Amino acid sequence: MTAKKGDWVRIHSVLMEAGSRAPGIPDDTAKVPYELWDKGFLISAKAEIGDAVEIETITGRKIMGKLLETNPSYDHDFGEFIPEILIIDKQLKELMRGISQ
């Protein structure tokens, strides 16, 4: 997919490589890179996903990173249903019926 100048995009960059992280952090964290994600308007004329690009963020900062996606969307939701919650609901209603009688 090609992104063009002015497109709203999301970028990614590695700020610290695995093994050269801040001192004193847990081993599992030290073994992985320190990464950053940000969004902005593409400054480069044209770019493909994965290209190194420059963007201007919503506050006007110019930063570099690897192009991840254009028009990034939110995909968090309410997840799959947790049926245990219904057991709580039923019990609470029953208990309240018992109290008011």
Place this chain on the structure above:
Amino acid sequence: MNNDYLKLMERKNEIMKQSVGIDYSQFESGSIAFDYEGMMEKVGYSLEEIRKIQNETGVGNTPIYELHNLTKLARSLTTEGKGARLFLKDEASNPSGSFKARRAATAVYHAKRLGFKGVIAATSGNYGAAVASQAAMRGLNCIIVQECYDSKGKGQPEIIEKARKCEAFGAEVVQLSVGPELFYTFLKLLEETGYFNASLYTPFGIAGVETLGFEISSQMKDLTGKNPDAVVVTNAGGGNLTGTARGLIKAGAECTEIIASSVNLKGLHMASDKDFNKKSFTTGHTGFGIPFTTIPDRSDVPRSAARPLRYMDRYVTVNQGEVFYMTEALAQLEGLERGPAGNISLAAAFAIAQEMDKNKTIVVQETEYTGAGKHIQPQLFFARNNGIEISLGDPENEIPGKSIILPSHPSLIKVKDLDLDNLRKSLIKNSLKGLNINEQNNISDTDIKYLTDETKSSPAIVKEFIKEIVSKRE
């Protein structure tokens, strides 16, 4: 300028001074003590000023609801004559959906007054949305720095929702992977932009919460004719508790018991990449609550205005399953759908009300907004998806990072008391760190007085603890 990690960290104090506009050294005594009240007075705002500032942007004056059905339920689970009346301060009705709007209101007002063009805050929680919302109202730029993803790029649904909300208010959201280097990125951004550090822990931020305590007192007097007997506060960084308690004291509610509550995440490391997504709560937990209570100055300013041990009368923990249960009960029995993280104090209050006499009152001091990602449903699904076992049973057996046990009956909801003396000892021990103290005689009266205030204890107790700490060292 050299932006190498260690080089930048060396410039920390200078960057802080520029970005907060406070010279903290003026409050230092040169030894352990610093002038806390002096700091709050000199750089904070009076309660009257804050009420005015918050009124300008629609913050505060949130309603208090009496939880009639949950009170009935609590009374049915305890002995005759017990079961205090439960009240809830609905902080979700603030502009950004949580009490954090109070802290942000004063911080952003202050930034604007000092002529800063923008504000930056390091937070994965509701505070980001609060700063972004206030910055939008006052016409300032805003950058929020979040710890959001693990090394697999998997983000906590609750934090992703917070990022969305910040962007909805026009903020730039810088998202980072797990690690304490967040502070480095934060400093770098402050230096690069010259924006104001809207830290959660400045005197104006904490003073912003004082109105919450003040409102609780006056509303409870209207509703019940007296100050509340107890107020339960969710405790993480300590600012919520500190500000609320100071506001209650300023309102004359000196006899109200201040109870801190955190969700128990024992065993999970806060800077661990692997543990990051095993948590079902991103704040309000013991992983923040206990270290910030015993080392308040571990925050992002040289001297934190949040010093919860000065005000706490009791500190309890509840389990994740209990908080999720009470979140559901609040919706089902009281018709209030609110976010789980705001209901930690509700779970604690529900259990504590059962210990108290029927004629007493207990206030749950906050709620927060809810929605996609930030709700019992997606948070439990996320946990289940990460291999956390979810079941109904006795929450006492819950193991953070392995299981979430929803109580199979509301009578199983209990609080666990933390030993305040242990926390006091720990704070004193941390204060003495790096000092060459052989006997208690080396410590000045000013320092003893300071540590007494820091721990809400007595000079005799402080001296006894110092003696014990020093003897263990030798």
